[in-house]
Amino acid sequence: MTIKVKKNLVSEAKYSLKCPNHMDAEYxxxxxxxxxxxxxxxxxxxxGNTSSTSFHFAVDDKEVRQGIxxxxxxxxxxxxxNGTxxxxxxGVEICYSKSGGAKYKAAEKLAIKFVAQLLKERGWGIDRVRKHQDWNGKYCPHRILSEGRWDEVKAAIEAELKSLGGKTSSSKKKTSYALPSGxxxxxxxxxxxxxxxxxxxxxxxxYFYPDKGAKNNGIDGVYGPKTANAVKRFQLMHRLSADGIYGPKTKAKLEVLLK
Ligand SMILES: [Zn+2]
Structure with a gap:
C-alpha cells in the first residue's frame, strides 16, 4: 500500500531561506x-519560522507530511x-522521539515504510540511507541511537524495501582510480x-566534493583546505580518525567503496 504524503510546502518567497538550491538527491x-x-x-x-533550519518530511504515528x-x-x-x-x-524527521512510547514506535514504523517507499521510487538500495550523525557527528536520531537500534532500523527498512520488490543496493558507476600511497x-x-x-x-x-560550488567541483590537483575538508567528511562518515589527512587507511576505505 502506497503511503500518501500530505503536502504543506514552504512558499517560494521563503526558498532563499529554507531551500535555496536545486538538489539531485543521492541520500x-x-x-x-x-x-x-x-x-x-x-x-x-x-x-513558518524565520530560521533557515529545514527538512523535507516529518512522519508521526498517523501520517507523512512534506514541507520542502x-x-x-x-x-x-x-x-x-556545501555539505553533502x-x-x-x-531529510526525514521521526516525530514524538522526546518522550517515546507507543506514539513514537508507531511513527518510527511508518517512517521505516516511508523511507523504503522513497528508496523504491528512486531505484535506490539501503546504502543510500544515512543517519544525521553520519554527516556532522550530531547525536541524532537520538532515540534510535540511545536505544542502540540503528542497525535494526536499517535492517527493517531493507526488509520493507525487499517486500516492495526494490533493489537492496544501488548500482554505482565504477571507475578505477590510481590512488597514491603516502x-x-x-x-x-x-x-x-x-x-x-x-x-x-x-x-x-x-559525493564528497572538494568544492561543490566551484568549477569542476573543486577538482584542481591541489591539496588545500577544501580537499582536506572533503577528506575529513569522508573519514567522519566512515569511522576513520577525522583529521583531513589522506593516508593508508583513507586510501584503503576509498578503494573498498569504489571497487
Ligand atoms: Zn537530526
Missing part, C-alpha cells in the same frame, strides 16, 4: 525531532552550506599534481 537522512509535536505541527512550524520539495536542498545535517548531507540528502595533507607549499587529482576524483565519485 536519505533520518532524524528524530527530539520533540513531542505531530508531523503537521513540525512542518507548519518549520515552514525533494528537488530543493534543505538545511538539516549541520555539515555546512545538506546538499544531497532528503601521506597527503595541507602544508606550505601545497602538495599538488596528478596524484592529488586522483584523490579528489575518488572523493567526488562518492
Amino acid at each position: 536519505i537522512t533520518i532524524h528524530n525531532t527530539a520533540n513531542d509535536a505531530s508531523a503537521a505541527n513540525e512542518i507548519s512550524y518549520m515552514i 520539495p525533494t528537488n530543493r536542498n534543505a538545511w538539516h545535517t549541520g555539515d555546512g552550506k 548531507g545538506n546538499r544531497k540528502s532528503i 601521506i597527503y595533507k595541507v602544508k606550505s607549499p601545497m602538495m599538488k599534481g596528478a596524484s592529488v587529482t586522483q584523490i579528489q576524483k575518488a572523493l567526488a565519485a562518492l
Whole structure:
C-alpha cells in the first residue's frame, strides 16, 4: 500500500531561506525531532519560522507530511552550506522521539515504510540511507541511537524495501582510480599534481566534493583546505580518525567503496 504524503510546502518567497538550491538527491537522512509535536505541527512550524533550519518530511504515528520539495536542498545535517548531507540528502524527521512510547514506535514504523517507499521510487538500495550523525557527528536520531537500534532500523527498512520488490543496493558507476600511497595533507607549499587529482576524483565519485560550488567541483590537483575538508567528511562518515589527512587507511576505505 502506497503511503500518501500530505503536502504543506514552504512558499517560494521563503526558498532563499529554507531551500535555496536545486538538489539531485543521492541520500536519505533520518532524524528524530527530539520533540513531542505531530508531523503537521513540525512542518507548519518549520515552514513558518524565520530560521533557515529545514527538512523535507516529518512522519508521526498517523501520517507523512512534506514541507520542502525533494528537488530543493534543505538545511538539516549541520555539515555546512556545501555539505553533502545538506546538499544531497532528503531529510526525514521521526516525530514524538522526546518522550517515546507507543506514539513514537508507531511513527518510527511508518517512517521505516516511508523511507523504503522513497528508496523504491528512486531505484535506490539501503546504502543510500544515512543517519544525521553520519554527516556532522550530531547525536541524532537520538532515540534510535540511545536505544542502540540503528542497525535494526536499517535492517527493517531493507526488509520493507525487499517486500516492495526494490533493489537492496544501488548500482554505482565504477571507475578505477590510481590512488597514491603516502601521506597527503595541507602544508606550505601545497602538495599538488596528478596524484592529488586522483584523490579528489575518488572523493567526488562518492559525493564528497572538494568544492561543490566551484568549477569542476573543486577538482584542481591541489591539496588545500577544501580537499582536506572533503577528506575529513569522508573519514567522519566512515569511522576513520577525522583529521583531513589522506593516508593508508583513507586510501584503503576509498578503494573498498569504489571497487
Ligand atoms: Zn537530526
